[in-house]
Amino acid sequence: MKEGPDIARIASLVGDPARANMLTALMDGGALTASELALEAGVSLPTASSHLAKLMDGKLLTVASQGRHRYYALSGAEVANMIEAISGVAAHSGPRRARPGPRDKSMREARVCYDHLAGDHAVAMFDRLIAQEIIVRDDEEIRLGPAGQGFFAAIGIDTATLGASRRPMCRACLDWSVRRSHLAGSLGTAILDKILAEKWARRPTGSRVVEFTPPGRKAFEKLFLS
Structure with missing residues (x-):
């Protein structure tokens, strides 16, 4: 494998249609729950949770807890x-x-x-x-x-x-x-x-x-x- 950033890994995360829809839904700088992002992606809540875990692992999202809810947002301007x-x-x-x-x-x-x-x-x-x-x-x-x-x-x-x-x-x-x-x-x-x-x-x-x-x-x- 060549040295340098793992472009392919990030590209695979963004390239999935459901995950792409989730990321786009957060482009206003706000934060949404897993249920809200599931609706944006057109997938079930369990499937959305799996996608969110991958995006979190790739450091594309951050999550904050407030009461019983967890809110996901883009990890930064980059x-x-x-x-x-x-x-x-x-x-x-x-x-x-x-x-x-x-x-x-x-x-x-x-x-x-x-x-x-x-x-x-x-x-x-x-x-x-x-x-x-x-x-x-x-x-x-x-x-x-x-x-x-x-x-x-x-x-x-x-x-x-x-x-x-x-x-x-x-x-x-x-x-x-x-x-x-x-x-x-x-x-x-x-x-x-x-x-x-x-x-x-x-x-x-x-x-x-x-x-x-x-x-x-x-x-x-x-x-x-x-």
């Missing part, structure tokens, strides 16, 4: 980024399907990717931030640009605090619906938090969609796209 990237490849190379309906259109426009904004709006924001040198992309490295600290300080995001965290501040995440990058990392999370705190958009219960209000969309576009 797992979410992997699922998002695989979804992009699948969308590009998979079989042709009928034109998506309104729900799919909403998902393409703006959605949650674990803990940051994804979709058309997020990709456009990423491109604009790079064009204005608020963030800088050098090959695969993404970092805060010369104008970054002042720009984000003016809108109430403290990049010095974000930079002190062990988590990367800026990270490119391949957007499955656009197949170009959007912004992940702690800065991506802070931007999504601001969007929701300002009530520019809301997250419908049980959905990854981020619904912008008309005034909220204008405010977002003025700040991040103009």
Whole structure:
């Protein structure tokens, strides 16, 4: 066996349709019970428990107990980024399907990717931030640009605090619906938090969609796209 990470093991875990559905159901950054994930996967509870044990063993999920319930969640942003990237490849190379309906259109426009904004709006924001040198992309490295600290300080995001965290501040995440990058990392999370705190958009219960209000969309576009 060649040295290096065991890609085949992770690929086999993600490649099972039931487990793939479970992982996708957790892409909103939330946590679900085994029963809820069984419904998402379309399998019985005993079968779901077997799948969950394998995902736990592969360190793709974490579990927390609360009362009589156990809640499963993605183990971190790296797992979410992997699922998002695989979804992009699948969308590009998979079989042709009928034109998506309104729900799919909403998902393409703006959605949650674990803990940051994804979709058309997020990709456009990423491109604009790079064009204005608020963030800088050098090959695969993404970092805060010369104008970054002042720009984000003016809108109430403290990049010095974000930079002190062990988590990367800026990270490119391949957007499955656009197949170009959007912004992940702690800065991506802070931007999504601001969007929701300002009530520019809301997250419908049980959905990854981020619904912008008309005034909220204008405010977002003025700040991040103009």
